Amino acid sequence: MIAASIIAASIIAASIVDTSIVNASIVDPAIAGRSTISWPGQGFARRTGGLFFPSMLWLRFTNTMYRPVLKLLHLLLLTSVHSRLRYWGAMVLFALIVIIGSIPGARADAAEVASGVVLHSCAYAVLTFLVFTGSSGTPAQRTSKAVLTIAAMGAFDEMVQSFLPYRHGAVGDWMVDCTSAIVTSTLLWTLWTTRKVPT
Template identity: 65%
Template sequence: MLKLLLLTDTYGRLRYWTAITLYLLILILGSLPGARQDIGQVASGLILHSIAYAGLTFLLFTGGSGLPRQRAVKAVLTIAAMGALDEYIQSFFPYRHGSVGDWAVDVSAAMVAACSLYWLWQRRTN
């Protein structure tokens, strides 16, 4: 059942739109005053960005279409754009700041996740 939900094309569209929805929640919740400080007590920004954007990469990769290489490239490019927009939006709030370093963590997490998924997807289909 879990394999059907997470890895087959049957629910691919659902995973893709779940990624978009979760990203919008990241933008909204991250813009609330004090929210980042509160969650920062649980985990560092590096950990939060890595987990969030690697998870989004998984959903975009498995929810996307095309060959594994195409899925990986599209997922990383989408995460790069999402991370950049997130940091750009943060720059408008006096209690937040946009950071190129955070964006680099987002893209790095996406690259590691996409490469891992590419390798696993290749093994799964062979």
């Protein structure tokens, strides 16, 4: 389930990254040929000359329905325009996680929805994404910053829990946090390097 969630997030991120290519390939195939980012269905659609009906339906649907949404998501989540907002958003989100986790009974209520492993993996995967996209530098530098930041966050969270009589700090939870950060940042590093994400 954790792997499925992370893979789904990477697919969404890849779709956001490919927004400019989807737009260009629909309007003018020659533009798509000059781009540094590739879209899996783009070459096939050109080779078939638009005669493959499902492919054309997909292109039309993407053009009319997804393009505005993906453009907005690309602007908010991937470009440097809102990088500081994403970075500090990660800090605020982490503070909320610590505060809510310190409320008596909150952890037990959350356990009815999902296990601790799932909750930690999803929460810290989101934090990793925000820190990675909110940082500056090369993809490798962003990856290092994200993993180290999440490791520190997770350690602080477990330390706070160790002081609460109704909670307890667990090294296992911290390791889940770090694993989620490593997997998520590696996927993002792959997207940034192989697809040449413009920032």
